[in-house]
Amino acid sequence: MLLYTKRVMSKSTLIVVFFALLLMAVATNQVSAHATLESTTPAQNSVVSHPQQIELHYNEPVNTKYSSITIFDDKGKSLGEFKPTNSGTNQTLTFDVGQLDNGTHKVSWHTTSADGHEIQDEFEFSINKKTTSNIDVTPPFYETSNFWFGLFRFITEGSLIVLMGSFLVNSVAKRYQLPTYLAFFSYKPISWILSAMAFITAIIYIMTLSPELVSNIMALDMTALLQAPFLLAMIAIIVLLLLFTLNEMMTIWYIAISLIIIVTLSMSGHVWAQSFPLWSIILRSIHLLGMALWLGGMVYLVWLATTKQLQDIVKVKRFFFKLNLGAVIALVISGVLMAIDETSLAAIWSSVTTWSSLFYVKIIGTILMITLGGYQSFRALTNLQKVNKKVLYCEIIIGIMLVLAGIIMSQIQIPS
Structure with a gap:
């Protein structure tokens, strides 16, 4: 049995290493770019006379193959979808739109940035005269694939974070000779469920992409695949979760899988x-x-608390103090460095955007979690000799909200 386990571990390790190297290779081959629309011709809310072309000017080159615009008249009726006249990657996209009627028009555009995100927005302009102040062509949120993608991504990634965190905490608790629920907790069915969730999330993600990009992905075009790193990450996670279900492996194997899933x-x-x-x-x-x-x-x-396993308060307190301290240090330092890496503190402070608002929410939420964690460690466990369940549930809710905020921030425009 030991020989079999070592043989399986050897083969499985090669698979894990392969996927890790594959993802790292993707990292080194990606171009640094997060496209934002800087200006348009005609300009937003401008009044012009019969433009033959519409131009979109980005801060970075975008792929013309995966870009298009849809024009609506002042009644919200679609006048058709238009593709760029230029090809390859360009910082300016040009669209021949022919002769448009007088009145206000809305242009809904979308393209794919180098980090694989489908970015889209809209603007309005008028020909000769302004006939309306706002053209609403937005469908209900529940009819958009982006909404369902965000929902399933939150459930999948949030569940993965909790599952991997639970396993790692139990592994550390075992070293402290504290009670663990690994013997009573079956990870295999949950791993299968999360694999299915990751698969569904990947399918919904594909639905958010342009038809051209989807077609190239299905043809296993490497350039197109590199435009969809989230899809590659989900595929890797499905494989890793399946490897996580292998029986009779060494503990370090499952710890390594957990850490690789977090990295993925x-x-x-x-x-x-x-x-x-x-x-x-x-x-x-x-x-x-x-x-x-x-x-x-x-x-x-x-x-x-619920199974009344809380017996050695001193040992539990020492364990959670070290665990929470390490988690707080990791969250705070990495959070600040991530903000500096992705944008700048000046840009966050000077611009009021959804991303910057969520950034402040994460700061406040983290402070609340630290405060509640401190109360739990130094008040409830020390003086009252018990776990304050209300405080504990508040911490969990705040943590889940922080995960949700992080996922939303990873899907929207970063202030620059």
């Missing part, structure tokens, strides 16, 4: 938009590890 999750956001993706991956991995340990610790503490 770090590759599904804005890291490819940075000048040094590998550095960004390291920062985000540390950040996610800190969050995983914190949430895993909360789940462990809930289990201790």
